[in-house]
Amino acid sequence: MNVYVCVKQVPDPNAPGKMDPATNRLVREGVELVMDPWDEYGVEAGLQLVEQHGGVLTVISMGPERAKEAMRKALAMGAERGVLVSDPALAGSDALATARALAEAIKRESPDIVICGTESSDGSTGLMPGMLAELLGWPQLTFAKKLAVGDGKATIHRQTEVGFQIVEAPLPVVVTVTGGINEPRYPSLKGIMTAKRKEIVELSVGALGLSADQVGAAGAKEQVLDLAKPEERQSGTIASDEGDGGVKIADFLQQRRFI
Amino acid sequence: MPGSEISREIYWNVTAFSVVLMYLLAGATIAVFTYGFYRRYRLWRLGKPANRLDHVMQRVAAFIAYGPGHGRTARDLYPGLMHLLIFSGFVTLFIGTLMIMVQADFDVQFLHGQFYLFYSLFLDVFGFLAIVGVLMALFQRYVVKPEYLYAMYYDGIVLGLLLANLVTGFGVEGLRMAATELRQGVAWAAWSPVGYVVAQPLVALDPGALQALHTGFWWLHLLLALAFIAYMPYSKMLHSFTSPLNTFLRSFEPKGQLSTPDLETAETFGAGRIRDFTWKDLFDGDACTECGRCTAVCPARSTGKLLDPKLIVLDLRNYITRHERGLLAGRDVAAGDPALPALVGEAIPEQMLWDCTTCRACMQACPVLIEHVPKIVNMRRYLVLEESRFPREVQGVFNNLENRFNPWQLPHQQRAAWAEGLDIPTMAETKGQVEYLLWVGCFGAFDDRNKRVTRALAKILKEAGVSFAILGSEEKCTGDPARRIGNEYLYQMLAQENVETLNGYGVRKIVTQCPHCFNTIRNEYPDFGGRYEVIHHTQLLAELIAQGRIKPTKPVDEHITFHDPCYLGRYNDEYDAPRYILKSIPGLRLSEMAASREKSFCCGAGGGRMFMEEKQGARVNQTRVGMAQATGADVIAAACPFCTVMLEDGITGKGLSEQMRLRDCVELLAESLGEAQAGGSGAG
Ligand code: SF4
Ligand code: SF4
Numbered sequence: 018m019n020v021y022v023c024v025k026q027v028p029d030p031n032a033p034g035k036m037d038p039a040t041n042r043l044v045r046e047g048v049e050l051v052m053d054p055w056d057e058y059g060v061e062a063g064l065q066l067v068e069q070h071g072g073v074l075t076v077i078s079m080g081p082e083r084a085k086e087a088m089r090k091a092l093a094m095g096a097e098r099g100v101l102v103s104d105p106a107l108a109g110s111d112a113l114a115t116a117r118a119l120a121e122a123i124k125r126e127s128p129d130i131v132i133c134g135t136e137s138s139d140g141s142t143g144l145m146p147g148m149l150a151e152l153l154g155w156p157q158l159t160f161a162k163k164l165a166v167g168d169g170k171a172t173i174h175r176q177t178e179v180g181f182q183i184v185e186a187p188l189p190v191v192v193t194v195t196g197g198i199n200e201p202r203y204p205s206l207k208g209i210m211t212a213k214r215k216e217i218v219e220l221s222v223g224a225l226g227l228s229a230d231q232v233g234a235a236g237a238k239e240q241v242l243d244l245a246k247p248e249e250r251q252s253g254t255i256a257s258d259e260g261d262g263g264v265k266i267a268d269f270l271q272q273r274r275f276i
Numbered sequence: 277m278p279g280s281e282i283s284r285e286i287y288w289n290v291t292a293f294s295v296v297l298m299y300l301l302a303g304a305t306i307a308v309f310t311y312g313f314y315r316r317y318r319l320w321r322l323g324k325p326a327n328r329l330d331h332v333m334q335r336v337a338a339f340i341a342y343g344p345g346h347g348r349t350a351r352d353l354y355p356g357l358m359h360l361l362i363f364s365g366f367v368t369l370f371i372g373t374l375m376i377m378v379q380a381d382f383d384v385q386f387l388h389g390q391f392y393l394f395y396s397l398f399l400d401v402f403g404f405l406a407i408v409g410v411l412m413a414l415f416q417r418y419v420v421k422p423e424y425l426y427a428m429y430y431d432g433i434v435l436g437l438l439l440a441n442l443v444t445g446f447g448v449e450g451l452r453m454a455a456t457e458l459r460q461g462v463a464w465a466a467w468s469p470v471g472y473v474v475a476q477p478l479v480a481l482d483p484g485a486l487q488a489l490h491t492g493f494w495w496l497h498l499l500l501a502l503a504f505i506a507y508m509p510y511s512k513m514l515h516s517f518t519s520p521l522n523t524f525l526r527s528f529e530p531k532g533q534l535s536t537p538d539l540e541t542a543e544t545f546g547a548g549r550i551r552d553f554t555w556k557d558l559f560d561g562d563a564c565t566e567c568g569r570c571t572a573v574c575p576a577r578s579t580g581k582l583l584d585p586k587l588i589v590l591d592l593r594n595y596i597t598r599h600e601r602g603l604l605a606g607r608d609v610a611a612g613d614p615a616l617p618a619l620v621g622e623a624i625p626e627q628m629l630w631d632c633t634t635c636r637a638c639m640q641a642c643p644v645l646i647e648h649v650p651k652i653v654n655m656r657r658y659l660v661l662e663e664s665r666f667p668r669e670v671q672g673v674f675n676n677l678e679n680r681f682n683p684w685q686l687p688h689q690q691r692a693a694w695a696e697g698l699d700i701p702t703m704a705e706t707k708g709q710v711e712y713l714l715w716v717g718c719f720g721a722f723d724d725r726n727k728r729v730t731r732a733l734a735k736i737l738k739e740a741g742v743s744f745a746i747l748g749s750e751e752k753c754t755g756d757p758a759r760r761i762g763n764e765y766l767y768q769m770l771a772q773e774n775v776e777t778l779n780g781y782g783v784r785k786i787v788t789q790c791p792h793c794f795n796t797i798r799n800e801y802p803d804f805g806g807r808y809e810v811i812h813h814t815q816l817l818a819e820l821i822a823q824g825r826i827k828p829t830k831p832v833d834e835h836i837t838f839h840d841p842c843y844l845g846r847y848n849d850e851y852d853a854p855r856y857i858l859k860s861i862p863g864l865r866l867s868e869m870a871a872s873r874e875k876s877f878c879c880g881a882g883g884g885r886m887f888m889e890e891k892q893g894a895r896v897n898q899t900r901v902g903m904a905q906a907t908g909a910d911v912i913a914a915a916c917p918f919c920t921v922m923l924e925d926g927i928t929g930k931g932l933s934e935q936m937r938l939r940d941c942v943e944l945l946a947e948s949l950g951e952a953q954a955g956g957s958g959a960g
Binding site: 029031032033049051054200202203204205206207208209210 | 539661663668674764
């Protein structure tokens, strides 16, 4: 089975992010860059599929040359090879342009399944996987907190607000996974050492048969108009126990349809 | 000749044939003995090289002090005395027997006259004391039965053989004396007091019976002695040779320094198979006397965890014994050989390895200088680097250390936030033109409780006019927790980056707030080209007090007890500086815990345990707080941020928040300097 996992290099989500007032976008220079922690769940899900069914796990990414550092993390975890779409023309790409570039790269391979995180921790649009599925003409399964593949189809437990739905789709398919799906492994030193020697194929926009105006800032349809601080998170409810603590908790859960 | 000169007839009642047979048997015994030794030697050689033959003179000194000198063995009264009695008894008897051999069979006459009298007195007295020693050992193992000294079947065999040897020896002597010296009424018979007493009831027997009995006992004694010698290399009596040798082979590296493998060229990481250990690690197993002193002092063990340091050593030994043939044939666990069970995981349960706080109490207690901690960390390295198996909660710590250079998810850009408003220069600002670099450490920089200590320390240093600066956000975790959890790769990355920064500023003197940073920079950074004069803040403060540059004058009316941090005390031999500070504070009353100084009991945080869950048994930190409470003190004085967090938590956990408090030495000093307000409750 050929499994592809999309990963992204992002500024460390735990560092205080800085916004560029000119572009209204996140500053990506001079900050600590890491593989998006959300992508670790995708890589782990992919590794588990390959371990169960055999096959090859490929990580795929779009970004400048330095994005390879983030891909090495996935390779150290156990992915076999990498594909990086990298081109100066890609700078400023929005979700659609990214999906277009990745879709073209994926079409050149023969995947059975493409796994993405639900959203990136920097842009957080959550748009790219859906667009990718559309461009590939494949079904998509989203918010998977459990994933199984067999008999030519993928079945997931789809996380919802109150529980989960069981959804399936024929392969090939795009799946987005949530943070609850697994516990990503920590790369062994053997993994880290061999990752240094693993192959990362680089593809330019031209090699994908795309023109420069379809991608990058030129092809972007999204614009960031304004920035605002998020609303302060509301403090939780404090219920004091006057002998009726249990009832209060049960009421609280019931109101939110947990029980 | 008999009777005219003081002496005794050697081989009385022993035929020439018996003597010949005796030598033949002795020859066979030596062959069995040598073969036993050779088999162990073959196994030791499976290990990797390690140089333990440098510093020869110091090695000889160690050998004398810890071997015959009983340097550490005698530290505990009962077992020390017991061992000394058996040891000296057998050495004396062995030498005595050799003397007889020399006289009788090489015809060198010297056992006569006054010398003979003292000779026989000596042998009798020491033989008797050895019996006392063996009885003490039996009593300890089968009557007292302390938890750390579970008797194994071979303990019975060994002690039984020892006792039988001694008893039959005196039997032979008594029978001979009854038949000869007592009958002849020689005056010097009482110079063999034990034989003399044994002989008294036997004199009544008729000479024929005495002779027959003597022959029987003589043979029995001989066979028992030879059996014992032959059995030595196959039993724990091997330690008679390996233990003293082990003190000769001791390490001369700093105590706080773990080995630094070259990860680029290594084929395997850490120790997961026998051949990953050094030969010295394997030798350690054979040097273990199974006394259990390491187990008795282990904080993990004594709070009911799975870990037992003695078992780590013995499991290793038993593994090479049990799988001798497979191992010698070059078979390998890593290749999934079913005949060889996994060393780490099966023979030694993983949980045992994770229980260790690397407190070094075991190594400090071991009378024969066995090195437990390096083995434990080496097996952790194997688990982390090769197998990626470790307690789940540690993964986040690794990720944080890698990306944020502290164990938490805190942005490293805020590492100097604690210093706000204190006007402390950074190295970048001063271009390194200061006397000291103040190394703050992750806890001192990020942990709210410990930030108060850092602020207090910085203020005192400023007031005393010490010239110092900090690295600010250029400082990264020293890597101590990563290294001791077994993530050597991560540690080496951090160490390299820190050394680069430090050398870039030409730093020469470092004062650290944390004993873990202190130990790592001082003892482990030299491996990365980082050579500095490193001191702990208590050492600098003690010096400032001694020089009169700070004067604690305001009385602090508290009853305190001081908790020695493992990485300051046992690892770096600093017990006095913190006490000097405390004693210079007027009004403080200091009570020591029984487990203090070298015997200090870990707070539970070392070796990365700080970041692991404690699921089994009693809590180490609460156990320690209990010891502090027993002194009647109201305040535990600490000198380590890890201890501060653990013990404060332990006070709360035991529900003692009303009665007890924890304060760092610096905080107490600050109060006495009249800076209580400013230092004690800064904007943490
Ligand atoms: S270092 Fe401390 S915790 Fe670890 S085995 Fe030795 S005594 Fe026990
Ligand atoms: S390792 Fe040392 S202290 Fe522990 S049982 Fe063996 S000899 Fe005794």
